[in-house]
Amino acid sequence: MAIRILSVDDEQDMEMLILQLFRKQIRDKKYEFVFANNGIEALEKLEEVGDVSLILSDINMPGMDGLTFLAKINEKQNPLLKAIMVSAYGDMDNIRTAMNRGAFDFVTKPVNFEDLEITISKTVEHIEMLTSLEKGREQLIAIQNDLSVAKEIQLSMLPKTVPANIGKAGIDLHAFLQPAKVVGGDLYDYFMMDEDRLFFMIGDVSDKGIPAALFMAITKAIFKSQFSNRNGDSLVQKVKIVNEFLCEDNSMFMFVTAFICILNTKTGEVEYVDAGHEPPIIQRADGTTELVKKEEGMALCFDPEYEYEARHLTLNPGDKFVLYTDGVTDANNLSGARYGLHHLQDFFTTGEGSIQTSAKEMNESTLSSLVEFIGPATQFDDITMLSLRVMNGE
Incomplete structure (x- = not known):
């Protein structure tokens, strides 16, 4: 022109x-x-x-x-x-x-x-x-506007409030996601599968930004579809179906680590599949903490034929169960120091996390500890936590 x-x-x-x-x-x-x-x-x-x-x-x-x-x-x-x-x-x-x-x-x-x-x-x-x-500049503004919409869409896919039937089942639960970029690849979900069984999970896509957010949305939707379906399939069978689906046409070679659980709210028994994820922390009613023992468990999207194994643990009244992504333990400060798993476990054993009573307070105090640790350094990975507490019948 x-x-x-x-x-x-x-x-x-x-x-x-x-x-x-x-x-x-x-x-x-x-x-x-x-x-x-x-x-x-x-x-x-x-x-x-x-x-x-x-x-x-x-x-x-x-x-x-x-x-x-x-x-x-x-x-x-x-x-x-x-x-x-x-x-x-x-x-x-x-x-x-x-x-x-x-x-x-x-x-x-x-x-x-x-x-x-x-x-x-x-x-x-x-x-x-x-x-x-x-x-x-105009294109950048348009992209930023699109990203803001994408963030709203992504966050809208995650549950914002805990359904009343979870509380009625005797479980206090809270989760949050704080992306490192406008959108991210972490995910979580929870809902009652029936009167006595609570499904909950946390996951982490291998990338960041828009590609991870898209893969996160697909992953969450598939998990929701499978575990909302009362077809009688076991936990392992459902995870296998999810894995097979995600492995199809995975041209970007992305993968998802996940920790997938079904809690029997009557007995406190947790059946879980560890798909290469970070080990959860159990804070017992007496204040002691323990890590869920790591067993073999491959991340989703690597091998469609992989045979996952279900394992079990028991939560008693007053026990708390903390799931998190590696954005928590891998958080770095300006000196390059890493927050680390030992720091996190100590936080729940002798630190402020040991005195918090509700799941929400546990998450909020952990995030505050992370923010203080990171200081002026840039958050480079998504931070996500899901915590629950087995109530004492109150």
Whole structure:
């Protein structure tokens, strides 16, 4: 698209000279010229033709001089509209005033047309650069708006409130996700499968940002579909179906670590599958803590034929169960120190986490501890926790 240039000069031969000098650029539709004889006419032309990118204006003109015209241009506050001012040789006072009022460059009369051509070419390059930057800025704003919508969509997929039937079953539960980027790859879910069985899980996709968020959404949807289906399949069978589905067409070679559980709220027995995830922490009613023993368990999406094993543990009244992603234990501060699993377990054994009573308080105190530990360092991974407490019948 041609750069539209407004030439403002009361000398009648200026139009002919410019058309002759820039005939090739005009023929190639690189430049398009519009002409005015003074500042008043130039303002009318700006309103009439629009899309003027460059103004070549004489300073000394009848009706409205170039400096007044330049002030009127500045009122439009268009950063992409640039002005080159023309003045008599040696008229440095006016030239200095023009530059102070925002002129991009100047040429002097008698006009050296080679210099004029170079000056216009340089100004056009600057305008094109600014235009490109503005388009990039607009695209960035559009992307940021899209990411904000994506974040809302992603977070809306995660449960925000705990259904009343979980509390009625004697379980106090709370979970949160704090992404490192606008969107992330961590996930969690929980719901009652029936009157006595609580499904809950936590997972971590191997990447970050938008690809991880998309894979996270797919993973959560498949788990929800499988464990909401009362078809009689066992925990292991359902996990195997999820794994087979995720392995299909996994061209990005992503994977998901997960810890998947079904809690019998009557007996306190937890049946679980460890798909290569971080070991949960159990805080017993007497204040002691223990890690769930790591057994063999491959992350989802590696091998569609992998045979997962179900394991069992028991939670008693007053016990707490803490699931988390590696964004907790791998959190680093500015010195490069890692929060670590030992720090986390100590936090629940002798630290502030040992005195918290509710699942929400446990999560909030842990997050506060992490934020304090990380300090001014940048959070580089998603932080997600799911904590539950077996109530004492209160």
